[in-house]
Amino acid sequence: MALSNAQVASRYGQALFDVAESQEATPQIATELAELKTVIEQQPELLVFFTSPQIxxxxxxxxxxxxxxxxxxxxxNLLQMLSDYQRLQNVSEIIDEFNRLYDEKNGTVRVKVTTAIELDDDQKTKLSxxxxxxxGANKVVLEPVVDKKIIGGVILRSKDNIYDGSVKSKIDNIKRLLLN
Structure with a gap:
């Protein structure tokens, strides 16, 4: 029975996290995986190369x-094992699972912040x-996104929550109330 991509990511990510924990190397591995993910995101043809039967x-x-x-x-060793089992196409999801476990252990929450204008460092610090x-997080990592369509305010999206304080949503709510 073949494993789904989510199952592969979960199992390999958990195993990698457990080994990194046992070696007391999770911060270093998290940093290294972030660099690897950046390379993969900047060069998506890399994974195509590894999965191509023509190569x-x-x-x-x-x-x-x-x-x-x-x-x-x-x-x-992870890269070699993924190559041996022809699972290199799952490396991004495995890194995401490792990061999820690492964040959970450290009380870190990742938040996508959508604003109409770019936030300065002081605003980011206060919002975080x-x-x-x-x-109730120890640390919040902001991923800023600028979207002029929201007019003003801020929309915060974390894994579990969405906080919409945008002017656009308030206008839409008023419009709905007036139409009813």
Whole structure:
């Protein structure tokens, strides 16, 4: 029975997290995985290369070796295992699962912040501190997005919650009330 992508990500992510924890290396591995994910996001053709049947096994091994050269032993072993089991296409989801477990352990919440204008550092700091208070997190990591369609205000989206304080949603609510 074949595993779904979500099952693969969950199992490998959990195993990687457990091994990193046992080696007391989770912060270093999290940093390294973030760098790897950035490379994958900037060059999506990398995963196409590894999954393409037209590319020779030798060429794939050479590219894998170049990725492993700067990696820690743990991440290098993960990449090798994913290559051996032809699961390299799941590496982004595995990294996401590792990050989810790491954030959960550290009380970190990731929040997508949508505003009509770009926030300055002071605004980000205050928003982060206030949201951490509201959700009871030790740390809040903001992912800012600018969307002029919301007119003003802010929309906060975390894994579990959406807080919509945008002017657009308030106008839409007033419009709905007037039409009823």
């Amino acid at each position: 020779t096994a030798e060429a794939k091994k050479e590219l894998l070796a170049s990725l492993q050269a700067s990696a820690s032993e743990l991440v290098s 501190a206030k949201f951490a208070q509201v959700v």
